[in-house]
Amino acid sequence: MMVESEERQALRAAVRKLGLKYGREYYLGKARTGGKTTELWREAGQLGYLGVHIPEEFGGGGGGIGDLAAVCEELAAAGCPLGLIVVSPAICATVIYRFGTDDQRKKWLPGLIDGALKFAFAITEPEAGSNSHRLKTVATLEGGEWILDGRKTFISFVDEADAVLVVARTADATTGKLKPALFVVPVDAPGFEKQLIPMELVAPDKQFTLFLDGVRLPADALVGSDDAGLAQLFAGLNPERITAAAFATGLARQALERAVDYAKTRQVWDVPIGAHQAIAHPLAVAHINVELARLMTQKAAALYDSGDDFGAGESANMAKYSAGEAAIAAIDTAIQTHGGNGLSTEYGLASMLAGARLIRLAPVSREMILNFVAQNTLGLPKSY
Ligand SMILES: Cc1cc2nc3c(=O)[nH]c(=O)nc-3n(C[C@H](O)[C@H](O)[C@H](O)COP(=O)(O)OP(=O)(O)OC[C@H]3O[C@@H](n4cnc5c(N)ncnc54)[C@H](O)[C@@H]3O)c2cc1C
Numbered sequence: 001m002m003v004e005s006e007e008r009q010a011l012r013a014a015v016r017k018l019g020l021k022y023g024r025e026y027y028l029g030k031a032r033t034g035g036k037t038t039e040l041w042r043e044a045g046q047l048g049y050l051g052v053h054i055p056e057e058f059g060g061g062g063g064g065i066g067d068l069a070a071v072c073e074e075l076a077a078a079g080c081p082l083g084l085i086v087v088s089p090a091i092c093a094t095v096i097y098r099f100g101t102d103d104q105r106k107k108w109l110p111g112l113i114d115g116a117l118k119f120a121f122a123i124t125e126p127e128a129g130s131n132s133h134r135l136k137t138v139a140t141l142e143g144g145e146w147i148l149d150g151r152k153t154f155i156s157f158v159d160e161a162d163a164v165l166v167v168a169r170t171a172d173a174t175t176g177k178l179k180p181a182l183f184v185v186p187v188d189a190p191g192f193e194k195q196l197i198p199m200e201l202v203a204p205d206k207q208f209t210l211f212l213d214g215v216r217l218p219a220d221a222l223v224g225s226d227d228a229g230l231a232q233l234f235a236g237l238n239p240e241r242i243t244a245a246a247f248a249t250g251l252a253r254q255a256l257e258r259a260v261d262y263a264k265t266r267q268v269w270d271v272p273i274g275a276h277q278a279i280a281h282p283l284a285v286a287h288i289n290v291e292l293a294r295l296m297t298q299k300a301a302a303l304y305d306s307g308d309d310f311g312a313g314e315s316a317n318m319a320k321y322s323a324g325e326a327a328i329a330a331i332d333t334a335i336q337t338h339g340g341n342g343l344s345t346e347y348g349l350a351s352m353l354a355g356a357r358l359i360r361l362a363p364v365s366r367e368m369i370l371n372f373v374a375q376n377t378l379g380l381p382k383s384y
Helices: 006-033 038-046 065-077 084-099 102-114 229-265 277-305 309-337 339-343 349-361 366-377
Strands: 119-122 138-142 145-156 163-171 178-186 192-197 207-218
Touching: 006 038, 006 065, 038 065, 038 102, 065 084, 065 229, 065 277, 084 102, 084 119, 084 163, 084 229, 119 145, 138 178, 145 163, 145 178, 145 192, 163 207, 163 229, 178 207, 178 229, 229 277, 229 309, 229 349, 277 309, 309 339, 309 349, 309 366, 339 349
Parallel strands: 119 163, 138 163
Antiparallel strands: 138 145, 145 207, 163 178, 192 207
C-alpha cells in the first residue's frame, strides 16, 4: 500500500495522459459557458476508467476503489476535476454491483461502466441536513408499485443524469419502523421535478432541489431488498468519501504544480520569487500535507478493497477531512504565490479554491467527521 503497484502507477500515467489531452482550458471553457464535459466522460468510460473498480464478471476492470480514486485524482490533477466520478461510478455503480439483483446489474452496470448512463445520488434534505436520522422522504408500496414523496436539496448532476439513486425510508413489514432504502428514480418520472440552485462555483456541475410528489415506480426500482438499505448506504458512502478525497488532492496537485512553475519563473527582484523562503516554505508545507492526505486516502482504499467496510469508515473520514483541508491550504498558497494573478480569471485559481472549499462541506462536513472521530475513535461523549 505504501508504494502503489505497477498496475496502479500505469493506470495513473494513462489517465493523466487523457486528462492532459482535454486539459484545464477545456474544463474551464465548459464551466464558463454552461457546457458539460461529456466527450471526456465518454472517452474515460470507453477506456475502462469509470468501471475500473467493478468486478470483471460484471463487465468492469476488476480493480478496487483505490483505482477509481486514482482515476479521479489524476483527472483533477490534469485540470479536469470530474465530480461525477464521486457519484455515478463510486456510489451508484458500487451499490448496484454489490447489492442489486441480477436484472438490475444487467440493466444498469454496462452503461454506468462505459459512461453512456449517468446516475446522480440524493440523500440530503432541506430540513434534515447533516442529521440523516431526520430524513423525511418516504416510499410506500401500493399495489406492487413504490410511491415516493419528499424533497431533496443540493443534489448535483441532475441535469445530466439519466436517473437519481434516491435514499428514502420505508416501513419495516414487521415492526412498522422506518428504515432507509435506495431507489433508482428516472429523471423523467411523472411527479419528479428539479429546480436549479444558483451557486458561486465555476464548474459544469449544477445543484438542484428535487421535488418528489407521488412518484410511481415499478417494484424493481428498489435496489436489492428493502432489508439492506443501511448496508447499501455504508457500502456507497465510503467510496464517496475516498473519491472525494482523491478529487481534493488532485485539485491541490494541479494548483501546486502551477504555483511551483510560477515561483520558478516570476522575478521581481534579482532572483525568482521561489528563492524567497516566504514563498518556498508554504509551498513545501502544502506539498507535505497533500502527500499525507494521499497516504490516508490510499489506506482507506486498501481497507475498503480488503472487504472491511466498517474499518474503512474511520480512514475514509480521515482521508476526506485531511484532503479537504490540504487542498484548501494548497490552493490558497498557490493564490498567494501568484500575487494579483492568483485572483485573475486567466489563472482560474480563485474558482479552484471554491471547488476545494466544497470538500470541507460535502459529502459530509468537516464537523461531522470531527464528531465521528471524537466519539468513535477517541470514545468521547456525544454532544448532540
Ligand atoms: C456543491 C454541493 C454539492 C452537493 N451535492 C450533493 C449530492 O449530489 N447529493 C447529496 O445528497 N447531497 C449533496 N450535497 C449536500 C451536502 O452533502 C450537504 O450540504 C452537507 O452534508 C451539509 O449539510 P447541510 O448543508 O444541510 O448543512 P447543515 O447540516 O445545516 O450544517 C450546517 C453547519 O453546521 C454544522 N453542524 C451540523 N450538525 C452539527 C453537529 N452535530 N456538530 C457540529 N457541527 C454541526 C455542519 O458541519 C455545518 O458546518 C452537496 C452540497 C454542495 C454544497
